[in-house]
Every structure is written in structure tokens, then in C-alpha cells.
Amino acid sequence: MKLASVGSKFVFVLFFALGLALAAGTPAGTEIRNQASAKYTDSSGQPQTTTSNEVVTVVQPVYGFTITPDGTEAAPGQIKTGLQGAPVYFNYVVTNTGNIADTIQLTAPQGTADAFDFSSVKIYHDANCNGTVDPGEVEVTSVRLDADASTCVIVEAVIPAGEADGNTGHANLSGASTGDPSQTDTANWARAVVTSQAVLDAAKGSSPSGTVVPGATIDYAVHGSNKGGRAAGAVTGVAVVDGTPTDGILIADAIPADTTYVLGSASGTAGAGSVSVIYKVGGAWTATEPASGSDVSEVALLIAGAGAFFPQGAQYRLGFQVTVDAGTPAGTTIENTATVNFDASGDGDGGDTGEQVESNTTRTPVGASRAVLNGPAGDPDSDGAGFSASYTDPSGTTWTYAETTDTSDPRNDDAQRINEAVHGGDVVYFKNTLTNGGNVEDSYTLDVGGVPAGWTCQIMAADGTTPLANPVGPLAAGAALDYVVKCTIPADVTTASDTDLTVRATSEGDPAVWNETHDVVPPVQSGYALDLAKDGASGDGDPANDNPAPAAVDPGATAYYGFEVSNTGQNPDTYDLGVTVPSGMTPTIYPDPDCDGVLDSPAPAPVTDTGLLDPGEKACFVLAVEVPAGAPPLTQDPNDPADDNVTITATSNANPAISDTITTDLIVNPVADLRFTPDRNGTVTSPGTIVYTHTVSNLGNEAASVTFAESGSTHPTWTYQISTDGGATWTDVASAAAINLAPGASQEVQVRVIVPDGEPIGAIDTNRITANADYPTATDDSAGVTDTTTVVGGDLRIEKRGETCADAACATITSADASQAKPGEYIRYTVTASNIGTADLKKVIVSDPLPGYTDFASVSASTTVAGAQLLFSTDGTTWSPTAPTTLATGQAVFVGLDSNADGAVDENDLLAPGASLTLIFTVQVQ
Structure with a gap:
């Protein structure tokens, strides 16, 4: 044909x-983003976090x-x-x-x-x-x-x-x-x-013609006419109405699923016969409309008559209304078809070919009724019920909150405010809940507004560690997602009033739909303070007793002052130590672990700062002031602070505006000899270089020619060089040219230590550098310094790659770098965490969140650590050797190294240098 x-x-x-x-599924062009993270404890005992590269997959048509x-x-x-x-x-x-x-x-x-x-x-x-x-x-x-x-x-x-x-x-x-x-x-x-013969047709229409939402009204109308060659006849007993069989033509229309009949809305007309509207209630036809529209399952137009009573060209119409039931999901299609039963052949049975006619089917889609609830944890609708008033952050700090609700606001505006004092340098956390209040799956963009300059705010998963990339979701209708707002406050910040952080959740399906919640930080107090005083006097709040006692020494001797620094602030801090002494004298600060004010022997490595002190912690030090030989006498009044000639200052490293100073006297009485100071103690990576600075001083009464030698090094591959011109030129220690020092003169000498690659963490080398003084008439003298060098290091590198596969086992790879994928395909992420340092890392945990627009497929993990097992978790705290089989939207999978196979992930679990663990995480594109 x-x-x-x-x-x-x-x-x-x-x-x-x-x-x-x-x-x-997922629309073409959608970007699926995924980034893994890890946390661990480094070789110095400090907790660390790191993130992988981000893998971005574009959904294909x-x-x-x-x-x-x-x-x-x-x-x-x-x-x-x-x-x-x-x-x-x-x-x-x-x-x-x-x-x-x-x-x-x-x-x-x-x-x-x-x-x-x-x-x-x-x-x-x-x-x-x-x-x-x-x-x-x-x-x-x-x-x-x-x-x-x-x-x-x-x-x-x-x-x-x-x-x-x-x-x-x-x-x-x-x-x-x-x-x-x-x-x-x-x-x-x-x-x-x-x-x-007779031909009755049926055409059905509905209004509105577009989408509807729950609660909307749909108007239905079915109409037709006799387009055949003769009159249409009545069907015997076409309907039993209130128990009585009635002959005629019946146009019936069932009330569609997910809708309810609107009382009083049914009407009908016909060009012949006796017309009535009837209702099916409880499976039987009745001419009486019931009291409730939900009782009506079908509406019909009954055209009563006898024989061939409906002539050619005669028309009919039936109309009625329904409302869309509350809670009907978006994507539902409400379908409706009418039926016509008549007699064309004259036998009255209505069962011959063409005597039962179906109309076209109307299809009314239920559209997206989008809504978003966004508020404090457990209470996104701001009614005060379910509010979770505390959150314990990854460091173990528990934050508590007071909630303010405003149910009169059309967007359910609400707020939670931190109860605890907040200080500069703090990292604050707010736990919130996002709920899809609409009838359709949706994703949301989370943005934090009102962030002051210098502050850093991030959206994290509920664990407070795993970053959440926008958009989050998709969330099914009615589903909820807990998330955390993490804000880092700069160390030097103080505020006089509350800081209102506005967190807006915006629908991806309709950007006009959004909801805000307010996470409020109370006035930020200074997080940094210190007290510098003589031994035993810091932190007592009495500045009158802070100054150390004066010291009296001979020329060429060293004056010692014990002092201590207390962190009286709220945040960990390091304090830079500065000293001023009379001209020509050399100050050196040493740690004093036992706080007895006496320089330990052998002397520890000098310091220029306190190291990191926690709030309430103190550290003790000894200031050694070397008085050069031949120095003139210095006479001071111990009772007059105005003429003090030694000052010690401690300055906050985090906030240099915070400092404290103490003063004292140095009284000098004048001897002649050679001094070479101080000993040095430092750390270096492998490979690496460190430079130590020393001072050689002629405290004698005549000029001296000074040369250098070395001894004591136990690492022949390490190189020691010396410079007597401020680092401009370097030579082997024994080859250094002699320097001439006048009486009382001093000269700086630098020693450079070059450590080759491959040295293990913890390797220590102690080398003695000796200065030999040749005096014209006096007995020659010598002095030396000891340089102690320790190798340190350790680091965790986390790398991520992806590939797109046609199947869950990835037997067929469709994109080697996961740069693109189609709905229904799989993305396999491979995350490798490697110890690229030279020290053991402890408590290594890798996490990877389920990205938006995907469903969980599988997860597995492996490690190169012999005898170790890998444990899995979906919350970062509860561990199991069995990998999870499901993962909710926004949830992350965690893999922890259990190197000693004791069933726990803790500080006893070690990732050795060069070792690694690998996480394989497979998801399916929606």
C-alpha cells in the first residue's frame, strides 16, 4: 500500500x-561533582585534613x-x-x-x-x-x-x-x-x-490544558453526536438506577485516581431523549448526589428512550469537575476516558461491534509544587518542635544554641544563636536541616550570606568534615538533609555585636523558591592575651612582681634571667620572643622545661618563640646575655626601673597587637678568653638545608687569630659548611680562612648543614664546631658550639580519578576520565591516600560523599599495609569491616585504616611511609 x-x-x-x-533521568548538561577528603594525625601528633582533586562529570544526551x-x-x-x-x-x-x-x-x-x-x-x-x-x-x-x-x-x-x-x-x-x-x-x-448504521463518537477535553498542582480544579467535558447513517437506539437496561433498570444511551466517566469529584458540578444535555445525571456510589448507580464528593466513583449522562430514538446529527454533552488530591506527587499523570454505550443494530443489547465507544484519553500532568524548608537542626519549619540545641564538632567541642522562630513569616524565617563565648581564631559550627516541602524531587543551592571580610564559611556534611558541593540533593518530596555551616573567624577579629550569617536554600527547579535561616554568632571577643613575667609570677594578674631580679657578671661571663610566658587568651597561640640588651652583648633564649630559672646542661637548642601554647598553658625560658670580654663596667640601680638595660618582649604571633614586656638590670664587672656560642638545635626535611648562626667573641685583652675545625658527625653523607661573611661565601669548616678579632670584638659565624635525600625521619646528627684562638703572647684558647640536627617530615597525599562505565562492574568503560556520562551509566571513583613523607601517619580516615544526581552502587577498599584491615562507616564514628550497601543523598562513606586489626580506628593505627589505602566508590547516574 x-x-x-x-x-x-x-x-x-x-x-x-x-x-x-x-x-x-538527569538532564543533559548537568554537572556531577565529587571530591574526597581525609583526616589523619601527623608525625608531630597534630590532627590534619586534606582534600582530593575534584572529578566533574557532564551528563550526556x-x-x-x-x-x-x-x-x-x-x-x-x-x-x-x-x-x-x-x-x-x-x-x-x-x-x-x-x-x-x-x-x-x-x-x-x-x-x-x-x-x-x-x-x-x-x-x-x-x-x-x-x-x-x-x-x-x-x-x-x-x-x-x-x-x-x-x-x-x-x-x-x-x-x-x-x-x-x-x-x-x-x-x-x-x-x-x-x-x-x-x-x-x-x-x-x-x-x-x-x-x-448509527455511529456515536466521543471526544473528551479537560481544562486547564497545562499542569496542575494539588488542590487545583480540573474541568472535564465529553461530547459527541450521531455521525452514522441512521438513528441510534436504546440499550435495554443500560443502567440500574436506584434499583430500577432503565433503557437508553449511557455516557459514563470514571473519577480519575488522585482526584475527588466536586459536588454540584455535573451537568448534561442531549438532542433527544430524557436526560439525567447519575452517580455511582458504592458500586451502584443513583440519581441522588451524595453528601461527599469522595463517595462518587463515576459520573454518567443517562439519555433515556425507547427504540431508535437518537436521530442522525443529534448531539450530547456531559461535564463535571474534580479537585487534585493533596499530596499527589509531581510527575503523576491524571488520565480520564469516557465510554458511550448505545444500540446501532436494533437488537437492544449494546454489545455489537461499534456499540461501545471510548473517547480519547485526557492526560493532565501534576506539576511541581516546589517548597523548601531550611532551619535549625531538627526544626526546618520553625515551629519550635524537634529543635536540636547542640552539636559536637569534629574536634570534640560541643556548641549549644538558642532558637528564635517566626511562624508568621511566609518563608518560616528562623534563627539559632550560639550560647558560648566566641573568640577571634575560633572555628564555629551550626547544624541545620533542609527539607523538600514540595511534591517533586528537587536539588538545592546552599549559600551563606552576611559573611564578614576575612571570615571563611563552608557548607559541610553533617559530620562537619566532608565538604558539600552545590547543588545538594536531589531530595525526594518530604525528604530531609542535615548539613553544617562551618565558619573560621580570623585570629585578630573582634566584634561589638552579633554577626548574622544568612543561609539561603534555593530550589534548582525554581530559583524563585527559597528559604533562609539565620545562624547567629555572638560578639566576637579577643581570642589572644598573654602574661610575661619572672618565673612563678605569670598569670597572677599582678604586674608589680613581673620583672626578674638584676644580674651582676664579670666581662666575658653570661648573665641569666628566668622568665615565663602564660597564654591567658582563649585560643592556642605562639609568642615571638624579643630581647634588648646593652650594646655589644649577645642575648640568647633557651627553653627551661623544669621552670627552675637555671639553664639546663647541656643547653637545649635556642628558641625565638614559645612554640604553640594552649589556653592556660605556660612555658618557661632562660635568657642568657653574654657580656663580651673587655666590656666596660656597667653600674645600675637595682631599685630604679627607669635605668633598666635589659628588656624581654613576648608578642602574639596570631595578633601582633598583643604583647607584654618586662625589664631588669645587667651589671657588668670586666676577663680575657675566647667564646663561641651558642649551641644550635634544628629540624630539617630530607632532602633539605638548615643554617645555624653562631658568634665567636674575643674576650681577651689582645687581638686573636681564629680558625675552625669540626668533629663528632656520625653521618658521612651530610655536608657541613661554614661562612664568616654573612653567608656570601661557604667553605668546608677546616678550610675556612682565619678571622682576626680585636679585644672585645665578636663576629657572626654561620654553619650550613646539607642533608641528602632518603634520610629517615628521626635521624639525628650532632656536630661540634670548634673555634681556636691564637694570641700573640697569651695562652691560646678555644671554644666550640654543638649543632644538633633532626630530620622531620610526613604528609598524606590524596588523589582521585574517575571513569564512566556501562555496567556496575566497569567491564565496559565509556569515558576513561569520567568527564561525561549518560543516565543509567556508572561512575567509578578511585581515591588513593598515600603517605609521601618519611614518618608514620596515624588514624588515617578517607571519606567521599555521594554526589548529586546519582544513586549508590557499591564501595570497596584495599591497602598496602600488611596484616591491616579496612573498616567502613557512614557517620565517621561507628565502624564495621562490612562495606555499606546503601547511602542516602548527601551522606558520605568513610574508610579507616585499622593497621593492628583490633576493630577500631585510632592513634594506634599507622600508615607507614610509602604505604597507601585505596577507596573504590561506584555510583549510578540517575
Whole structure:
């Protein structure tokens, strides 16, 4: 047979969604982002965190569509009766099941297993899906649909004049995707049966024609007429109304699922017979409308009459309303079809071919009713119920909050305020809850506003450690997600009033839908304070007793002063130590671990700061002031602070505006000898270089020529060099040129230690540098310094890569770098955490969050640590050797190294240098 001849035609472009089935999942162009993180304890005992590179996957187009109803020539999906020379109308729905807009090419071939060809076949766009070709509706050859959108089309087929009753003709609506021509739908056959008897048709429409939301009203109307060759007759006992059988024609319409009949809305008319509206209640027909619309399961127009009473051209109409039930999910399609039962053959049974007619099916999509609730943990709707008033952060600090609610605000504005004092340098945490209050799955962008300059605020998972990338989700309707706002306050910040951090959650589906919650930080107090005083006097609040006692020494001797520094602030801090002494004298500060004010022997390595002190912690030191030989006497008044010639200052490293100073006297009495000071103690990486600075002093009464030598090094591969010109030139220690020192003169000498690659952490080398003084007449003298060098290091590197696979086992890889993926494909992330340092790392935990637009598939892990096991967790605290099999949106999977296989992840679990652990995390693109 032939293709139908088609007159003037249009390509119909449609962006109207009749259904929201989301058949093809995540829209093309969506970015799926994923970043792993790890935490561990380094070789110095300090907790550390690090993050991997981010893997970004772009979702690729998937094309697909359906045409319904389906049917073959042998078993067509639609059968209509028609009069010779008249058209019959076949109703279809075309749906884009892909994830990207597409144009569907349409044709209407005729059958080969029938009795005749239609004289013409045309395809029309049924704009309002009422089953009728209305004025202005155009003939089309294609339709363009957004992803998941549907539209109605009508195939009009004209039966040739003169065809015999009972003959059949077949037509098919066939389609092909423009985006992917391999996607076709060609089995949608319909059959027309020729008749000269009565033909009642039925066309059904609904209003509105677009999407509806829960609570909306839908108007239904079904109408038709007798388009046949004779009058239509009554069906005997077509309906039993209130127990009485009634003859006539029945147009019945079931109340669709997810809707409720609107009382008083049903009405009907007909061009012949006696008209009444009847209702099916409890499975039986009644002429009395019930008191509740929910009791009505079906509405009907009963046209009572006898014999062939409904003439050619007579029309009928039935109309009624329903409301969409509350809670109906977005994506639901409310379908409605009416049926007509009449007698065409005169036997009154209403069961012959063509005597039971179905209308077209209206399809009303339930659209997205988007809403978002965003508030303090446990209380996103701000009604005060369920509020979680505390949160313990990853460091173990517990924050408590007071909630303020405002249920009168249309967006449920609310706030929580930290109860504890907050200081500069603090990291504060707020736990919040985000809930999808709509009827459709949605994702959300979380933004923190009102962040002061210098502050850093991040959105984290509920564990407070794992970063959450925007958008978060998707969340199913009614689902909730806990998240944490983490804000780092700069060390030098103070504020006079509250800081209001506004956290806005914005719907990805409709950016006009958003909700804010307020996380309030109380006035920020200074986090830094200190007290510098003589031994035993810091932190007592009495500045009158802070100054150390004066010291009296001979020329060439050393004066010692014991002092201590207390951290009286709220944050850990390091204090830089500064000293001023009389000209020509050399001050050196040493740690004093036992706080006895006496320099330990051997002397520890000098320091220039206190090291890190926790709040309330103190550290003791000894200031050694070397008085050069030949120095003139210094006479001071111990009772007059105004002439003090030694000052010690401690300055906050975090906030240099915070400092404290003490003063004392140095009284000098004048001897002659050579001094070489001080000993040095330092740390260096492998490979690495460290420079120690020393001072050689002639405290004698005549000039001296000074040379240098070394001894004591136990590492022959380490190189020691010396410079006597401030680092401009370097030589081997023994090859250094002699320096000449006048009486009382001093010169700085630098020693450079070069450590090669491959030295283990903890390796120590102690080298003695000796200065030998040659005096013209006096006995030669010598002095030396000891340089102690320790190798330190350790680091965790975390690397991430991804690949896209066609299957969960990744037997077929479609993208080697996971730069793209299609809905239904799998992304396999491989996260490797390696100890690239030279010291053991402790308590190593790697975490990876489930990215948006994906579902959990599987997780596994391995390690190179012999005898170790890997433990899994979904909260970072509860561990199991069994990998999880499910993971919720926004949740992370944690893998911890249990090197001693004791079932715990703690400080006893070690990741040795060069060792690694690997996490393999597979997800499926929605």
C-alpha cells in the first residue's frame, strides 16, 4: 500500500509537558561533582585534613520517545467505526522519554492486511488534547518536545465512498527521533470498520490544558453526536438506577485516581431523549448526589428512550469537575476516558461491534509544587518542635544554641544563636536541616550570606568534615538533609555585636523558591592575651612582681634571667620572643622545661618563640646575655626601673597587637678568653638545608687569630659548611680562612648543614664546631658550639580519578576520565591516600560523599599495609569491616585504616611511609 498523501504541513514545536515521568533521568548538561577528603594525625601528633582533586562529570544526551496506544495490524490498538465517505479519528500521545529536547518525525503509512486504503490520511496536532480537530489546529509532520514532555496528535483517515459494511482499513502513526534516528516507534496501528448504521463518537477535553498542582480544579467535558447513517437506539437496561433498570444511551466517566469529584458540578444535555445525571456510589448507580464528593466513583449522562430514538446529527454533552488530591506527587499523570454505550443494530443489547465507544484519553500532568524548608537542626519549619540545641564538632567541642522562630513569616524565617563565648581564631559550627516541602524531587543551592571580610564559611556534611558541593540533593518530596555551616573567624577579629550569617536554600527547579535561616554568632571577643613575667609570677594578674631580679657578671661571663610566658587568651597561640640588651652583648633564649630559672646542661637548642601554647598553658625560658670580654663596667640601680638595660618582649604571633614586656638590670664587672656560642638545635626535611648562626667573641685583652675545625658527625653523607661573611661565601669548616678579632670584638659565624635525600625521619646528627684562638703572647684558647640536627617530615597525599562505565562492574568503560556520562551509566571513583613523607601517619580516615544526581552502587577498599584491615562507616564514628550497601543523598562513606586489626580506628593505627589505602566508590547516574 501507499503512504497517505499529505497537503500543507507544519513542524510543530512543543515545550508543553503533559507528563513528568522523568524517564531518562538527569538532564543533559548537568554537572556531577565529587571530591574526597581525609583526616589523619601527623608525625608531630597534630590532627590534619586534606582534600582530593575534584572529578566533574557532564551528563550526556539520551534520546527516546514513545507513541501510544501501541498496536499491530493483526491486533490494532484502536478500532473505530465510520460511515462511507466520512472521516474517522485516531487519537495518539507522543512522549519524549529522553533527557534532552528532540524533534519526532511523524508519518502515517497505511496497512497491507486490510480491505481498502483510506482516501486520505492526515496528522494533526491536538493542541488541547480534547480528541477533536478544532479550528486552527494544523496538519503536522513532526513535533518538538522538551525532555519528558508529551503532546496529543490525531490521525484523520477518510473512508472511501461505496465501501461495504464490515470492510476494514488500517493506518499507523510512525515516528523517528531527529537527535538519534535509530530511535523509532512504528507499531501503533489503528483500524476503521465501515458501517451504514448509527455511529456515536466521543471526544473528551479537560481544562486547564497545562499542569496542575494539588488542590487545583480540573474541568472535564465529553461530547459527541450521531455521525452514522441512521438513528441510534436504546440499550435495554443500560443502567440500574436506584434499583430500577432503565433503557437508553449511557455516557459514563470514571473519577480519575488522585482526584475527588466536586459536588454540584455535573451537568448534561442531549438532542433527544430524557436526560439525567447519575452517580455511582458504592458500586451502584443513583440519581441522588451524595453528601461527599469522595463517595462518587463515576459520573454518567443517562439519555433515556425507547427504540431508535437518537436521530442522525443529534448531539450530547456531559461535564463535571474534580479537585487534585493533596499530596499527589509531581510527575503523576491524571488520565480520564469516557465510554458511550448505545444500540446501532436494533437488537437492544449494546454489545455489537461499534456499540461501545471510548473517547480519547485526557492526560493532565501534576506539576511541581516546589517548597523548601531550611532551619535549625531538627526544626526546618520553625515551629519550635524537634529543635536540636547542640552539636559536637569534629574536634570534640560541643556548641549549644538558642532558637528564635517566626511562624508568621511566609518563608518560616528562623534563627539559632550560639550560647558560648566566641573568640577571634575560633572555628564555629551550626547544624541545620533542609527539607523538600514540595511534591517533586528537587536539588538545592546552599549559600551563606552576611559573611564578614576575612571570615571563611563552608557548607559541610553533617559530620562537619566532608565538604558539600552545590547543588545538594536531589531530595525526594518530604525528604530531609542535615548539613553544617562551618565558619573560621580570623585570629585578630573582634566584634561589638552579633554577626548574622544568612543561609539561603534555593530550589534548582525554581530559583524563585527559597528559604533562609539565620545562624547567629555572638560578639566576637579577643581570642589572644598573654602574661610575661619572672618565673612563678605569670598569670597572677599582678604586674608589680613581673620583672626578674638584676644580674651582676664579670666581662666575658653570661648573665641569666628566668622568665615565663602564660597564654591567658582563649585560643592556642605562639609568642615571638624579643630581647634588648646593652650594646655589644649577645642575648640568647633557651627553653627551661623544669621552670627552675637555671639553664639546663647541656643547653637545649635556642628558641625565638614559645612554640604553640594552649589556653592556660605556660612555658618557661632562660635568657642568657653574654657580656663580651673587655666590656666596660656597667653600674645600675637595682631599685630604679627607669635605668633598666635589659628588656624581654613576648608578642602574639596570631595578633601582633598583643604583647607584654618586662625589664631588669645587667651589671657588668670586666676577663680575657675566647667564646663561641651558642649551641644550635634544628629540624630539617630530607632532602633539605638548615643554617645555624653562631658568634665567636674575643674576650681577651689582645687581638686573636681564629680558625675552625669540626668533629663528632656520625653521618658521612651530610655536608657541613661554614661562612664568616654573612653567608656570601661557604667553605668546608677546616678550610675556612682565619678571622682576626680585636679585644672585645665578636663576629657572626654561620654553619650550613646539607642533608641528602632518603634520610629517615628521626635521624639525628650532632656536630661540634670548634673555634681556636691564637694570641700573640697569651695562652691560646678555644671554644666550640654543638649543632644538633633532626630530620622531620610526613604528609598524606590524596588523589582521585574517575571513569564512566556501562555496567556496575566497569567491564565496559565509556569515558576513561569520567568527564561525561549518560543516565543509567556508572561512575567509578578511585581515591588513593598515600603517605609521601618519611614518618608514620596515624588514624588515617578517607571519606567521599555521594554526589548529586546519582544513586549508590557499591564501595570497596584495599591497602598496602600488611596484616591491616579496612573498616567502613557512614557517620565517621561507628565502624564495621562490612562495606555499606546503601547511602542516602548527601551522606558520605568513610574508610579507616585499622593497621593492628583490633576493630577500631585510632592513634594506634599507622600508615607507614610509602604505604597507601585505596577507596573504590561506584555510583549510578540517575
